[in-house]
Amino acid sequence: MQVISCCFTVCHSRMMNFAGKVVLITGASSGIGAETAVHFARLGADLVLAGRNAGALTKVVDACLEQGKRTPLAVTGNLEEDKHVKSLVKSTIERFKKLDVLVNNAGILEMGNIENTSLEQYDRIFDVNVRSVYNLTMQAVPHLTKTKGTIVNVSSICGVRSFPGVLAYCMSKATIEQFTRCVALELAPNQVRVNAVSPGVIVTPIQKRGGLSDTAYVHFLEEAKATHALGRPGEVSEVAEAITFLASEKSSFITGDSLPIDGGRHAMCPRVYAS
Structure with missing residues (x-):
């Protein structure tokens, strides 16, 4: 088994080699973003890691260094601020002279339905999940055009299927799905590819940050066994593998596609039996 595993790692690295490629990942301090950073580091990429939590980001940098010899550029800040977004792209170009891959991963989730949500919640979620993606992509496109690069947006099953109780989040991810398709068509003449991944339930901190208690989160993961065809929630490594493939x-x-990483959840629907 160990021999097979080693052979797979070697073959996998040969299949996807990012040596000499510059990859910018937002939301890189935890969850899918952190794991994606480690995957790209293993494949030889030069990394720019953006996040809000400096301490957590430092740990991700260390994890990347364990996989490769390239030291990532870590940039902390708030993507809702236009000045920070411009500075992030500027820092990338100053350090690495180019940009090949943009991974728009940063996002937040909050619980709320039409009866108890607020415009403040709507604004918070759309500022992070949509506006910052729009803005950063806009700033990055001139550089991606020069390298004929790629963009991978991290969407969600909530962008392609409807769920109650997370209204603004679902709307924001549906917007990312359309954004991905529109920008893919606009940049295709420049040979810049734009795709998305739409994860199902993945074991990350996002639901607990969004308001679920520890007990509710355990129940949520248990429910995932029934709501996903493969009978389990997903792991961050499974999403990271898909992101590196699309990049x-x-x-x-x-280009213009959204790849479900959801254990078949997108293909499921409830069955009602007549009594």
């Missing part, structure tokens, strides 16, 4: 030359004829 690589192995997906060179794919």
Whole structure:
């Protein structure tokens, strides 16, 4: 088994080699973003890691250094601030002279339905999940055009299926789905590819940050066994693998697509039995 595992790692690295490529990842201090950073580091990429939590970001930098010899550029700040977004792109170009891959991963989730939500909640979620993606992509496109680079947006099953209780979040991710398709068509003449991943329930801190208690979160993960065809929630490594694939030359004829990483949840629907 160990021999097979080693062989797979070697073959996998040969399949996707990002040596000489510059990858910018937002929301890189935890969850999917952190794991994606480690995957790209293993594949030889030069990394720019953006996040709000400086301490957590430092730990991700250390994890990346364990996988590769390239020291990532860590940038802390708030993507809701236009000045920070411009500075993030500027710092990337000053350090690495180019940009090949943009991974728009930063996002927040809050519980709320039409009866108890607020415009403040709507604004918070859309500022992070939509406006910052729009803004950063806009700033990055001139540089991605020069390298014929790629963009991978992290959407959600909530962007392609409807769920109660997370109204603004669902709306924000549906917007990212459309944003991905529109920008893919706009940048196709420049040979810049734009795709998304739409994860199902993945074991990350986002639900607890969004308001679930420890007990509710345990129940939420248990429910995932029934709501996902494969009978379990997903792992961050499974999403990271998909992101690196969509950013690589192995997906060179794919653009404008959203890849479900959801254990088949997008294909499911409730069954009602007559009594």
